[in-house]
Amino acid sequence: MKQKKLSLLLTFIFIFSLTFNVFAAENNLKSEPQIYGKAAITIDMESGEIIYAKDIDKQMYPASTTKLMTALLLAKSKSKTDMLKYTQGAKVQPEYSLNVNLHPIGVGEEMSAEDAMDALLLYSGNDVAYMIADNVAKDAKDFSDKMNEEVKKLNLTNTHFITPNGLHDPNHYTTAYDLSVISRAAFENPWIRESMAKLKSTVKTSKGTTFIIDNRNKLLDKDGCIGGKTGYTIPAGRCLVAIYERDNRKILGVVMNSAYDQNDTIVFDDMKKIIDWSYSAKSVTLHKKDSVLTTKSIKYKPLGFIGHEKSINLPIILKEDVNYYDNQANKSELKEDINLTNMDLSSLKANNPIGTLTIKERNVSKEYKLYTNISKGSILKNNLPIYGVSAAIVLATLAVVGFIIKKILDIKRRKRRGKYI
Structure with a gap:
């Protein structure tokens, strides 16, 4: 008897342990990843929805992720075959420059815009960014004005650029959110998309100097990473933009002010964490299908233009689930707007929408049709006694x-x- 009780107790403990582990696994899946980066964001590239958010509006220094904006202006103003002259502004740039780290380049030497794009995005050449600025605009100051004009076109309010390469300046800043918008715009350009996807490239100048460069994005071509841009200065910390595609779904991630360890792995680990989490993240239901959002009172006359007036409360319902991602941004900003248009008696039909629900999430809006489950026929049926008395009269x-x-x-x-x- 004791042995039987002991066996039952052990079985119960085993089942409880399994159940606890299942729930623990589910909770771990739902809990947001812990990263070193001070700010980070992931967005769905198709819808623009924010999936993961950490201090996305906190002002940060972008370091060389700035070069995505430089690349965007190059792509908009030049073609791949255009030749760019190496300038004095490029020549005086510090390390992480083709001229300093690989081989001296003389002022006046030329390279194709295609090679300049690769040197900018793969090698992150600080001198190449200034060469582009001097060839696209009158000078670096004029180029920064163009950068800030582009910022305004993207409706961003927390970004200001000073340099084309992102070397530190206290007035050169952005946010994780703003950088995600800039990165998305850059990725939508086919030339930029093609360049940032290259693992390596060969860059040549008009004097025959050849540079073989590798992409500094360690995640590229692994687990679905199809592009991105690295960045680092001491004030900015380690920064990274990465774009992934898995199962025909693209997600863009931004990590800012992460740690720079000896092997330079932390920022890439940060990115992998938020991307993996974002692909597994499930949206939560704000309103369920067939749920009543509100009621609307309408007035009508059962006998048309004559007789007394009656009122009825119409339940306003959805015919689909309304979902959103539960993150810092949506918790504080998500707004709902109900707009009812077809509210006269003749419009009340089973499949006839009577308005819309608009869900606003930052710069993304989703619209859902609204219905009522009360039709003109059901209202007329409820008024049969009135019609009977009226007919008798x-x-x-x-x-x-x-x-x-x-x-x-x-x-x-x-x-x-x-x-x-």
């Missing part, structure tokens, strides 16, 4: 009128007969 009135008319006609006939007797 009409019939009685007609009978009385008919009787009166008959009496009048009879009197007239008798008078005519008396006239001829």
Whole structure:
């Protein structure tokens, strides 16, 4: 007997342990990843929805991720075959420059815009960024003005650029959110998309100097990473933009002000964590299908243009789930806007939408059609007693009128007969 009780107890403990582990696994899946980066974001590239958010509006220094904006302006103003001259502004740039780290380049040497794009995005050449600036604009100052004009076109309010390469300046800043918008715009350009996807490239100048460069994005071509841009200065910390595609779904990630360890792995680990989490993240339901959002009172006259007026409360319902991602941004910003348009009695049909629900998440809006489950027919059916009484009154009135008319006609006939007797 004791052995049987012990066996049952052990079985219970085993089952409880399994259940606890399942729930723990589910909770771990749902909990947001812990990263070193001070700010980070992931967005769905198709919808623009924010999936993961950590201090996305906190002002940060972008370091060389700035070069995505430089690349965007190059792609908009030049073609791949255009030749760019190496300038004095490029020549004086510090390390992580082709001229300093690989081979000296003379002022006036040329390279194709295609090679300049690769040197900018793969090698992250600080000198190449200034060469592009001097060839696209009058000078670096004029180029920074163009950068900030582009910022305004993207409707960003927390970004200001000073340099084309992102070397530190206290007035050169952005946010994780703003950088995600810039990165998305850059990735949508086919030339930039093609360049950032290269693992390596060969860059040549007009004097025959050849540079073989590798992409500094360690995640590229692994687990679905199809592009991105690295960045680092001491004030900015380690920064990274990465774009992934898995199962035909693209997600863009930004990590800012992460740690720079000896092997330079932390920022890449940060990115992998938020990307993996974002692909497994499930949106939460804000409103379920067939749920009543609100009610709307409408007035009508059962007998049309005559008679007394009645009112009825119409339940306003959805015919699909409304979902959103539960993150810092949506918790504080998500807004709902109900717009009812077809609210007259004749519009009340089973499959006829009577308005819309708009869900606003930062710069993304999703629209859902609204319906009511009360139709004109059901309202008419509920008013059958009124119609019955009204019909009886009409019939009685007609009978009385008919009787009166008959009496009048009879009197007239008798008078005519008396006239001829």
